[in-house]
Amino acid sequence: MPLDAPFLDLLRAQVGVESTRYLGEITRQLVARYARAIGDDDPLFFDPEQARARGHHDVVAPPNLLSSVMCWDEGTPTHELRADGTEGRSLPAGLPASEFRILGGGEEIELLAPVTAGMRVVERVVLRSVLPAEAQGAHMVALTYEHLYSTADGQPLLRSTRTVIVR
Amino acid sequence: MSGESPGSNPTWIAPRSAPLHDAKSPLEIQVGDQLPEIIRRPTSPQLFRYSAITWNAHRIHYDEAYAREEGYPGVLVQSHLHSAYLATLCTQWLGDPTGLRKLAVTIRRYAVAGDSLRCRGHVLRIDEEDEYRMLHVSLQEIRLSDGVVCASGTASLAHARK
Numbered sequence: 001m002p003l004d005a006p007f008l009d010l011l012r013a014q015v016g017v018e019s020t021r022y023l024g025e026i027t028r029q030l031v032a033r034y035a036r037a038i039g040d041d042d043p044l045f046f047d048p049e050q051a052r053a054r055g056h057h058d059v060v061a062p063p064n065l066l067s068s069v070m071c072w073d074e075g076t077p078t079h080e081l082r083a084d085g086t087e088g089r090s091l092p093a094g095l096p097a098s099e100f101r102i103l104g105g106g107e108e109i110e111l112l113a114p115v116t117a118g119m120r121v122v123e124r125v126v127l128r129s130v131l132p133a134e135a136q137g138a139h140m141v142a143l144t145y146e147h148l149y150s151t152a153d154g155q156p157l158l159r160s161t162r163t164v165i166v167r
Numbered sequence: 168m169s170g171e172s173p174g175s176n177p178t179w180i181a182p183r184s185a186p187l188h189d190a191k192s193p194l195e196i197q198v199g200d201q202l203p204e205i206i207r208r209p210t211s212p213q214l215f216r217y218s219a220i221t222w223n224a225h226r227i228h229y230d231e232a233y234a235r236e237e238g239y240p241g242v243l244v245q246s247h248l249h250s251a252y253l254a255t256l257c258t259q260w261l262g263d264p265t266g267l268r269k270l271a272v273t274i275r276r277y278a279v280a281g282d283s284l285r286c287r288g289h290v291l292r293i294d295e296e297d298e299y300r301m302l303h304v305s306l307q308e309i310r311l312s313d314g315v316v317c318a319s320g321t322a323s324l325a326h327a328r329k
Binding site for chain 2: 044062069084087108110
């Protein structure tokens with residue numbers, strides 16, 4: 001499928017369509033392992049007592065943890081992953097899983113409240129825009145998504161606006 | 168972007184637990200001040216761990232043969248790991264990982280395992296509020312071997328006055 005007008009129409013039909021899903025509970029292990037993986041040893045990420053002493057319910061997640069996790073459940077069966085290893089189901093509906101490369105194009109996050117262990121998190125996703133682009137003679141499409149992460153009882157935690165490049 | 172911006176109206180201000188690394192008091196920070204640099208040296212095990220904890224199965228971050236097929240000299244640093252490095256630059260300077268209110272990062276060039284990345288920034292603007300100062304900073308992550316900017320961006324940090 002080329003990056004032509006019908007393809008763009010297919011994507012544009014999904015602009016503004018929202019989906020909401022429950023992601024799961026933030027655990028101390030997730031927070032600590034994420035902090036370890038990024039090499040940040042701030043005690044707020046590891047020590048519940050220090051976190052409570054500073055007014056938090058439990059250990060605090062590093063700032064971009066929520067928006068960095070690509071998949072919150074068990075994920076696609078390994079034999080169904082795309083050739084590059086990525087999850088085809090994260091692509092817009094109708095996008096052939098094997099024909100395009102997907103690249104990150106930048107992200108802005110707004111931190112609306114501290115994220116702490118024990119929170120149960122819900123994500124709302126909406127495709128905001130579909131823009132054709134060209135770089136070094138190659139056609140591509142820039143998809144901009146907004147993700148709003150909230151607690152299960154409605155407290156906003158983090159808003160992410162990220163651009164995904166399809167080429 | 169829609170809704171209330173926490174960058175202009177934060178709803179939580181935690182007391183600082185540690186001084187800023189340059190030991191300036193909140194009121195001494197000025198436009199143009201440099202954030203203390205940090206150096207990050209991502210390794211293959213770190214990239215593997217980061218892919219694992221974020222459940223990111225993209226081969227370009229752990230399969231060196233695949234990365235070379237794609238034209239890269241090694242496995243690539245994940246875009247969110249670049250962002251995490253710049254977030255750490257900010258929060259270590261601030262002394263509070265909950266002080267970050269906004270972070271915008273664009274990946275300019277790739278980085279691979281084995282690269283050394285210098286993270287630096289400076290204060291662009293300061294908004295004075297009753298309980299805090301909102302510090303707006305410019306950020307860069309630079310590959311030491313050739314000076315290429317791998318990531319750049321901006322951040323806003325709420326800095327408690329007390």
